[in-house]
Structure formats: C-alpha cells, structure tokens
Amino acid sequence: MGAYYRDFSDFLAELFPCKMQKIAVNAGFTCPNRDGTKGRGGCTYCNNQTFNPGYCAPALSVTEQLEEGKRFFGKKYPDMRYLAYFQAYTNTHGDIDRLMDLYEEALAVDKVDGLIIGTRPDCMPDALLQRLAQLNQSHRVIVEYGAETSHNITLERINRCHTWEETVDAVMRTVEAGIPTGLHLIVGLPGEDEQMIMQTIDHISQLPIATVKLHQLQLVKGTRMALEVEQGLYTVPQFTAEEYIDLCCKIVKRMAPTIAIERFVSQSPDALLISPRWGLKNYQFTNLLHNRLKELKS
Numbered sequence: 001m002g003a004y005y006r007d008f009s010d011f012l013a014e015l016f017p018c019k020m021q022k023i024a025v026n027a028g029f030t031c032p033n034r035d036g037t038k039g040r041g042g043c044t045y046c047n048n049q050t051f052n053p054g055y056c057a058p059a060l061s062v063t064e065q066l067e068e069g070k071r072f073f074g075k076k077y078p079d080m081r082y083l084a085y086f087q088a089y090t091n092t093h094g095d096i097d098r099l100m101d102l103y104e105e106a107l108a109v110d111k112v113d114g115l116i117i118g119t120r121p122d123c124m125p126d127a128l129l130q131r132l133a134q135l136n137q138s139h140r141v142i143v144e145y146g147a148e149t150s151h152n153i154t155l156e157r158i159n160r161c162h163t164w165e166e167t168v169d170a171v172m173r174t175v176e177a178g179i180p181t182g183l184h185l186i187v188g189l190p191g192e193d194e195q196m197i198m199q200t201i202d203h204i205s206q207l208p209i210a211t212v213k214l215h216q217l218q219l220v221k222g223t224r225m226a227l228e229v230e231q232g233l234y235t236v237p238q239f240t241a242e243e244y245i246d247l248c249c250k251i252v253k254r255m256a257p258t259i260a261i262e263r264f265v266s267q268s269p270d271a272l273l274i275s276p277r278w279g280l281k282n283y284q285f286t287n288l289l290h291n292r293l294k295e296l297k298s
C-alpha cells in the first residue's frame with residue numbers, strides 16, 4: 001500500500017508479477033459526443049482544436065506506437081513489461097470486429113501483457129463487453145470510464161451527453177464481466193462546491209471500482225467553457241495549489257480505501273492552458289500532497 005492511500009502501483013502489483021509501464025496508444029478513434037452519435041461539439045471543457053482528420057488517422061500503427069514506446073522505456077528498464085493504454089477519445093466507439101482487431105494487435109506485441117481501454121460509460125455495448133471478457137481470460141483487460149462527476153446537473157451543464165445512472169450501469173456490467181474497472185473524475189466543475197465534490201466521492205466509493213483518476217478542472221483555450229467563462233455566463237473555481245492539495249487530502253480521507261488512486265492532477269500544454277497555472281509538474285504536486293498527508297497523519 002502506498003504510504004497514505006492505495007495507489008495505482010498497489011493495484012498493478014496485485015495483477016502482475018513484475019513492473020508494468022503503460023504506453024499510450026492513439027488508434028484513431030473518434031468520439032460519439034462529437035460525431036453526432038450522441039452530440040456535437042463535445043464536452044465544454046474539451047479542446048476541439050485537437051480534433052482533426054489528421055488525429056484520426058495516426059501516422060503510426062498500434063504496433064509501431066507500442067514498439068516506439070518500448071524503445072523509450074526499455075532503455076532505462078530492460079525488464080519492463082507493458083500495458084497498451086487506448087487513451088485518446090472513445091476507444092470502444094466503432095465496429096466491434098474492428099475494435100477487437102486493434103486490441104488483439106496490441107496484445108500481439110512482444111512484452112505487452114494487457115490493455116487499459118479508456119471510454120465513455122454510454123459506449124460499452126454488451127456484445128463488446130462479452131468479447132472483452134473472453135480476452136480477459138488470456139490477457140489482462142482493464143476498462144476506464146470517464147464519469148467526471150456523479151451530478152447529472154453538472155453533466156448536463158458540461159454537455160457530457162450521458163448520465164450518472166449510465167456510469168453506474170456500465171461499471172456494474174463491466175465488473176460483473178470480471179473486468180477491473182476504473183473511473184475518471186474532474187474536480188472543480190462549474191457549479192460544484194466542496195459538498196458536491198465530496199458527494200461524488202461518496203457515490204463512487206459505493207461502486208465496486210478498482211481505480212480512480214482525478215484531476216483539477218483546467219480551463220483550456222479554444223473550448224466552449226473558456227468562451228462561456230469569458231462571456232461571464234458562469235465562473236470556474238480558482239483553487240490555488242495549496243487549496244487544491246487540501247481538497248485532495250479530504251478526498252483521500254473520504255474515498256473507500258479499497259480504491260486505488262492513480263493521480264490527482266493533469267497538465268494541459270502550456271500554450272493552451274488558461275487556468276490554473278500552478279507551475280508545478282505532476283510529480284512535484286504529488287510530493288507536496290504527500291508532505292501534507294504526512295503532516296496531517298502526524
């Protein structure tokens with residue numbers, strides 16, 4: 001167990017006998033909240049500038065991306081094993097046979113022992129789940145859903161085009177299929193105060209999830225949210241790093257201890273980020289958080 005909470009390496013250590021490294025893969029998927037399947041325009045905080053046909057047709061195949069990642073990490077850790085992390089956009093949105101071909105392509109790469117598939121909770125049909133459950137017999141499959149919050153009023157405000165009930169349904173079906181399941185949350189969404197944030201932590205703590213990934217809301221140039229804030233339609237929280245660290249300490253205390261916390265912060269490219277601008281690298285933030293947790297413990 002990490003010093004102050006169950007962390008992602010604790011979770012991986014229970015599934016794999018050796019050290020694992022994630023390699024992010026962009027398989028050229030789109031998003032149902034952009035292509036009209038669920039909505040158009042996307043979530044209000046999501047940067048539409050990065051969505052273009054070039055992105056949807058990555059120059060490198062899944063195998064090439066994984067081999068490139070292995071070359072990078074393998075220099076320092078020759079014995080490392082890998083997880084292919086299907087991260088960009090909605091990685092279960094498409095024809096099921098084509099999806100399975102891409103996942104199997106990743107698993108055919110030497111030293112790749114499993115998959116982490118990032119997706120939306122409204123994008124996991126039973127037919128695909130069954131195929132993933134079969135794949136999970138021979139390799140490790142982990143699914144990560146973008147829940148963002150448990151409050152439907154916020155989900156509507158940020159144009160997620162899915163509900164908290166859909167998140168609960170997707171989690172329950174995935175866990176019943178025997179697949180370890182994680183959630184992604186955003187802390188500080190418009191209209192949410194600390195009480196609402198903690199309610200989300202309470203709600204996710206009641207689910208049989210294995211992992212959670214949090215990050216602070218980032219206001220990013222070129223997004224609908226940035227425009228709406230500029231127009232004065234609403235405000236977004238302006239946490240200082242210290243305030244956010246204190247909030248994370250409360251989240252750690254409140255979260256079910258069985259859930260592994262993978263991270264607390266994220267960093268958009270400097271040229272795109274409007275706020276918050278803390279000037280901290282992720283590992284620097286984590287060190288500060290651990291120091292604060294240590295102080296609180298003593």
Ligand code: SF4
Pocket residue numbers: 031032033034041042043046047089090120
């Ligand atoms: S955040 Fe995810 S679901 Fe929302 S628009 Fe962006 S890619 Fe689509």
